[in-house]
Amino acid sequence: MKNIRVRYAPSPTGHLHIGNARTALFNYLFARANDGKFIVRIEDTDISRNVETGIDSQMSYLKWLGLDWDESINKDGGYGPYRQLERLDIYQKYAEQLLEMGLAYKCYCSAEELEAEREAMKDKGYDKLHYSRKCLGKPDMDKPHTIRFKVPDNKEYTFNDLVKGDVTFKSEDIGDWAILKRNKIPTYNFACAVDDYLMEISHVLRGEDHITNTPKQLMVLDAFEWERPIYGHMTLIVNENNKKLSKRDESIIQFIEQYHQKGFLPEALFNFISLLGFSPESKEEILSKEEIINLFNAKRLSTSPATFDKDKLHYINNRYVKTLSDEETLSLCKPFLDKAGIGEGQEDDWFVSLIKVFKDRLVYGEQIVSLYHDFFEQPYALEDEAFAFMQQEGVKTLVETFKSKIESLDSFTPDTIKTTIKEAGKATQMKGKMLFMPIRIAVSGSMHGPDLPQMMNLMGKALLLENLDKTLQKL
RNA sequence: GGCCCGUUGGAGAAGCGGUUCAACUCACUAGCCUUUCACGCUAGCAUUCACGGGUUCGAAUCCCGUACGGGUCACCA
Numbered sequence: 001m002k003n004i005r006v007r008y009a010p011s012p013t014g015h016l017h018i019g020n021a022r023t024a025l026f027n028y029l030f031a032r033a034n035d036g037k038f039i040v041r042i043e044d045t046d047i048s049r050n051v052e053t054g055i056d057s058q059m060s061y062l063k064w065l066g067l068d069w070d071e072s073i074n075k076d077g078g079y080g081p082y083r084q085l086e087r088l089d090i091y092q093k094y095a096e097q098l099l100e101m102g103l104a105y106k107c108y109c110s111a112e113e114l115e116a117e118r119e120a121m122k123d124k125g126y127d128k129l130h131y132s133r134k135c136l137g138k139p140d141m142d143k144p145h146t147i148r149f150k151v152p153d154n155k156e157y158t159f160n161d162l163v164k165g166d167v168t169f170k171s172e173d174i175g176d177w178a179i180l181k182r183n184k185i186p187t188y189n190f191a192c193a194v195d196d197y198l199m200e201i202s203h204v205l206r207g208e209d210h211i212t213n214t215p216k217q218l219m220v221l222d223a224f225e226w227e228r229p230i231y232g233h234m235t236l237i238v239n240e241n242n243k244k245l246s247k248r249d250e251s252i253i254q255f256i257e258q259y260h261q262k263g264f265l266p267e268a269l270f271n272f273i274s275l276l277g278f279s280p281e282s283k284e285e286i287l288s289k290e291e292i293i294n295l296f297n298a299k300r301l302s303t304s305p306a307t308f309d310k311d312k313l314h315y316i317n318n319r320y321v322k323t324l325s326d327e328e329t330l331s332l333c334k335p336f337l338d339k340a341g342i343g344e345g346q347e348d349d350w351f352v353s354l355i356k357v358f359k360d361r362l363v364y365g366e367q368i369v370s371l372y373h374d375f376f377e378q379p380y381a382l383e384d385e386a387f388a389f390m391q392q393e394g395v396k397t398l399v400e401t402f403k404s405k406i407e408s409l410d411s412f413t414p415d416t417i418k419t420t421i422k423e424a425g426k427a428t429q430m431k432g433k434m435l436f437m438p439i440r441i442a443v444s445g446s447m448h449g450p451d452l453p454q455m456m457n458l459m460g461k462a463l464l465l466e467n468l469d470k471t472l473q474k475l
Numbered sequence: 476g477g478c479c480c481g482u483u484g485g486a487g488a489a490g491c492g493g494u495u496c497a498a499c500u501c502a503c504u505a506g507c508c509u510u511u512c513a514c515g516c517u518a519g520c521a522u523u524c525a526c527g528g529g530u531u532c533g534a535a536u537c538c539c540g541u542a543c544g545g546g547u548c549a550c551c552a
Binding site for chain 2: 009010011013043044045046048049107109110111114115118122125126127128129130146147148164167168169170173174175177178180181182183185187188189191192207208209210211212213233235236238240242243244275279281282283284285286300302303304305306307308309311312314315316322360361421422425431432433434435436437438439440446447448449450451452455
């Protein structure tokens with residue numbers, strides 16, 4: 001059997017986007033699940049859009065997510081170079097070969113001319129805005145030019161897509177396209193086809209937005225009689241409005257870096273992204289990298305768009321946060337607390353107990369700040385539902401009793417607070433929900449919140465008494 | 476507009492011709508547990524698979540049409 005070799009081919013135009021991360025991740029899964037090689041190839045042929053830090057940023061976040069590659073610019077596997085700008089002579093050579101074979105020709109049209117041509121066709125109501133071929137057959141001139149692929153007549157390009165099944169395009173629907181730009185740099189489709197062949201890529205897994213590029217790449221492959229890789233076009237990731245995730249869409253965080261900055265966990269993101277357009281044959285959705293690799297099967301890639309479900313991401317991240325040790329949770333949250341100026345001068349113990357109180361409901365690191373604010377710094381307000389509860393008999397006496405016991409408490413710790421609650425219960429004959437709930441409400445104004453003794457300890461005696469007074473005034 | 480692709484509950488998403496086929500997950504609701512809260516556990520939640528026709532003994536599953544949604548038509552990748 002042929003060696004499995006897949007590639008992720010980003011263009012270094014910015015940070016790692018969630019959609020690209022998904023493409024990378026599925027290629028990675030495919031390689032690991034089939035004992036193949038995962039290659040990262042840099043497609044930097046658009047020199048005007050390249051960002052200097054693009055490659056580093058992309059690769060370091062790939063690594064952060066846990067995607068390690070077998071071959072790339074920093075890890076030669078004998079198929080390099082892995083950066084397209086370093087392979088220009090290769091593309092040049094094959095373009096010239098195509099020229100000699102009569103399968104390509106030089107085009108001297110300027111961008112403006114072409115644009116005008118297209119406009120004119122549009123005005124005439126043409127559906128196909130293909131290049132007019134007016135440079136076809138022109139004698140060689142010493143003028144700047146592009147090289148165009150001469151698309152064969154009446155040919156059908158069919159390929160068996162791993163996820164879509166048989167897909168067919170007719171050559172008449174494709175105009176002669178540029179393979180080499182005026183600056184001698186290849187266009188995407190040409191470089192891609194050449195490199196996929198030379199790097200012996202066996203499977204091409206990419207987003208569905210590339211599906212119409214496939215016939216162009218097949219023409220190149222066919223022209224040289226090169227073996228075709230197997231293609232698989234994954235559905236796009238869409239937002240709640242069914243629109244392709246666009247970098248400008250602000251309803252969804254788009255870049256992996258931002259998730260990192262907010263204190264999401266890479267393992268959780270890996271898990272979440274793997275569920276975007278793929279459904280493992282498993283009842284459980286919380287899966288480790290190894291489990292996902294074992295469960296991965298390209299046949300289970302879905303054919304309908306994957307909706308980015310933020311709630312699900314939050315749920316998954318929370319599940320992972322809950323498995324962290326105290327130390328891990330502390331290092332996840334501390335930077336955010338420091339930045340917000342919470343707990344200045346406190347010992348680590350204080351932070352650990354603070355984090356413990358919220359850990360079960362903590363979705364991502366940065367959220368610790370708002371959870372803290374919500375419970376400890378929100379202006380006290382008695383919720384309607386809570387107020388109704390407080391109308392019950394004996395509640396006021398209980399709160400008063402509790403308050404006086406707290407006032408005379410010397411040592412203020414979760415343990416002594418808990419004892420105090422029990423004592424207040426005994427003194428007023430209250431127990432269970434009728435004991436804890438009135439106190440919870442009197443202290444926080446709400447029927448919901450973290451563990452009571454822990455919460456009160458963190459509030460501190462002064463704020464606690466202040467809130468008790470406010471509640472008593474209303475009863 | 477041409478060409479490609481899609482359409483299953485509040486949300487994600489399995490199933491792709493037949494006695495558990497409408498899994499599973501999120502959300503929601505109820506109950507249990509913990510002297511409270513939260514966590515956790517259990518249960519409930521689509522007589523129905525965009526719509527219309529057809530094929531078939533039988534269709535969410537195959538075919539055709541309609542509607543809606545998306546992708547793509549560069550010297551961008």
